[in-house]
Amino acid sequence: MPGERVRNLTSWIFSRRVLIVLAAWIVLSALGTWRHHKRWIEYNASDSWTVVDSMLHVLVLPGWVAAKVTGGNYNAVYSLRWAIIVNTVGFGMLGIGYLVASGVSRQLAAWLRDSARVESESVDIDRRSLLRAAPELAAIAGGGGLVYATLIEPAWIHxxxxxxxxxxxxxxxxxxxxxxxxxxxxxxxxxxxxxxxxxxxxxxxxxxxxxxxxxxxxxxxxxxxxxxxxxxxxxxxxxxxxxxxxxxxxxxxxxxxxxxxxxxxxxxxxxxxxxxxxxxxxxxxxxxxxxxxxxxxxxxxxxxxxxxxxxxxxxxxxxxxxxxxxxxxxxxxxxxxxxxxxxxxxxxxxxxxxxxxxxxxxxxxxxxxxxxxxxxxxxxxxxxxxxxxxxxxxxxxxxxxxxxxxxx
CATH class of the missing domain: 3.60.21.10 (Metallo-dependent phosphatases)
Incomplete structure (x- = not known):
């Protein structure tokens, strides 16, 4: 039993989903820190990057709020140290949240499969498919909201x-x-x-x-x-x-x-x-x-x-x-x-x-x-x-x- 758990854990760690999330975390943390440094510390960012920089900043906004609460104050945004911390932790938390949601949805799908009745098998398959796709659907919905609030409404002068x-x-x-x-x-x-x-x-x-x-x-x-x-x-x-x-x-x-x-x-x-x-x-x-x-x-x-x-x-x-x-x-x-x-x-x-x-x-x-x-x-x-x-x-x-x- 312990050996099986170790194999399952190892299989999960090296699964395609986790590796993709890990790669995305490394890339986004580096990109977010670099762009923040150019825009907020060097004041040397091109206006053409404003949309990208705004999206990156919004994705880790809870981290900036935490930085202010824990002693970074308003000027934390002008600190390279805080930029590294916030982007690394912020994108890491997004990745962990996605993996947790994915794991929960897969467990629910498995539970539905095991408890399904033969006569409603087609319905249960649809439910399981929906549950497996739930993290992606949630990410798409959340991303759509962020795109609107970051890129569309702020550019619409009334x-x-x-x-x-x-x-x-x-x-x-x-x-x-x-x-x-x-x-x-x-x-x-x-x-x-x-x-x-x-x-x-x-x-x-x-x-x-x-x-x-x-x-x-x-x-x-x-x-x-x-x-x-x-x-x-x-x-x-x-x-x-x-x-x-x-x-x-x-x-x-x-x-x-x-x-x-x-x-x-x-x-x-x-x-x-x-x-x-x-x-x-x-x-x-x-x-x-x-x-x-x-x-x-x-x-x-x-x-x-x-x-x-x-x-x-x-x-x-x-x-x-x-x-x-x-x-x-x-x-x-x-x-x-x-x-x-x-x-x-x-x-x-x-x-x-x-x-x-x-x-x-x-x-x-x-x-x-x-x-x-x-x-x-x-x-x-x-x-x-x-x-x-x-x-x-x-x-x-x-x-x-x-x-x-x-x-x-």
């Missing part, structure tokens, strides 16, 4: 439109079309060509004003100039106003702000500007005020400074990268007709009946996306163009937004 009534809106601004673009996250996950397409799509909506609500660059100085230059066509076409997001602070807030300004974007972090007509911005009060506050996570939020000295009858928009600012009590001291935000990406994943389980907000799904009533003002949250923590979207496609201001 245009969302809302009409926003504003009391006392001057007649010259009735029907003003405000284009909001946010969270482009130029960097390892998001290509320049994709952001350029979002900008082209935005300009095709014929906006009168563009507002940019932060996270132009994912992290690191390499992409700052390019991320700002991608916004230049907007600033050349229409008045364009922006604030910084938390990732812009990670990259270098001063340089991001200065570079955007050099490309024509009027930056209003804890500041403001005015549209006195549909064609230009001004520091002179009047018309429509476009104010901004600093990022909630990395900067000071100073609405008192942004709105200082403005008459109460002047309608105003407020740009805040983080929508949680809407809950700050000091915001209630000022007139705000509409706050525009990003940051949440809509959670990037939204499931039927559950919604978005991973919204980066202190208030759960309240500020995930869309038009929301805050304590003192309406808030519009865009799901944004790019991606941050993970290179996929499901049920939350990228978007740009057109908000038409109408006189209430």
């Amino acid at each position: 245009v969302r439109r809302h009409d926003v009534p504003i009391a006392g809106l001057p007649s010259e601004f009735d029907g003003l079309r405000v284009l909001q673009i946010t969270d482009t996250h130029r960097g390892p996950r998001v290509t320049a060509s994709f952001i350029a397409e979002a900008v082209r799509l935005g300009l095709a909506q014929k906006p009168d004003l563009t507002v940019l609500t932060g996270d132009y660059v994912h992290q690191g100085e390499k992409f700052i100039e390019e991320s700002a230059a991608l916004m230049a066509p907007l600033a050349r076409a229409v008045p364009t106003v922006g604030v910084l997001g938390n990732h812009d602070w990670y990259a270098g807030s001063r340089r991001v702000r200065e570079t955007l300004s050099a490309h024509g974007v009027w930056m209003v972090d804890n500041d403001r500007c005015f549209m006195r007509n549909r064609y230009a911005l001004s520091r002179d009060a009047g018309g429509l005020c476009i104010a901004g506050v600093g990022d909630l996570l990395e900067d000071d939020v100073e609405p008192d400074i942004a709105f200082a000295g403005i008459r109460r009858d002047v309608p105003r928009l407020l740009l805040s990268h983080n929508p949680d600012v809407a809950e700050m009590t000091q915001l209630g001291n000022h007139r705000v007709d509409l706050m525009l935000s990003g940051h949440t990406h809509g959670g990037q994943v939204s499931l039927p009946l559950i919604g978005a389980p991973g919204v980066p907000s202190r208030y759960g799904q309240k500020y995930a996306r869309g038009l929301v009533d805050g304590p003192s003002c309406r808030v519009h949250i865009s799901t944004g163009v790019g991606m941050s923590v993970a290179p996929f979207r499901f049920g939350v496609p990228p978007e740009i937004n057109v908000l038409t201001l109408v006189r209430a």
Whole structure:
């Protein structure tokens, strides 16, 4: 009996299925580590590899989550040591999971065979065939879901439109079309060509004003100039106003702000500007005020400074990268007709009946996306163009937004 078990174990170890899984583990671990090093550590990956790199990253995403939990923190993604560990362990666990599922399905098929009745033999054969194929079918279904969430939905930019009534809106601004673009996250996950397409799509909506609500660059100085230059066509076409997001602070807030300004974007972090007509911005009060506050996570939020000295009858928009600012009590001291935000990406994943389980907000799904009533003002949250923590979207496609201001 022990000898038979040893023979069975040896036969299993050297079976074709196990050898294929072992070879796939070695190849994918090496490929995943190499591609991660090129994209996240050297910052030297071609945009043409983005799709492949995203798929490899998603396959071992649980490993990156574990790396963060066990001490790797957010910067683990920039470590070659962690890249080797995560890819080796991650693809190994996928292989083990496949072999376990395969073994279970084979045992169930054998049990059905042994317990089959003669009169239902044909049915049992079908059941056994299905059980034997279960691991492959599960892999195909899971792979299809990953392909959709990684390659299809993130590349499908939607245009969302809302009409926003504003009391006392001057007649010259009735029907003003405000284009909001946010969270482009130029960097390892998001290509320049994709952001350029979002900008082209935005300009095709014929906006009168563009507002940019932060996270132009994912992290690191390499992409700052390019991320700002991608916004230049907007600033050349229409008045364009922006604030910084938390990732812009990670990259270098001063340089991001200065570079955007050099490309024509009027930056209003804890500041403001005015549209006195549909064609230009001004520091002179009047018309429509476009104010901004600093990022909630990395900067000071100073609405008192942004709105200082403005008459109460002047309608105003407020740009805040983080929508949680809407809950700050000091915001209630000022007139705000509409706050525009990003940051949440809509959670990037939204499931039927559950919604978005991973919204980066202190208030759960309240500020995930869309038009929301805050304590003192309406808030519009865009799901944004790019991606941050993970290179996929499901049920939350990228978007740009057109908000038409109408006189209430």
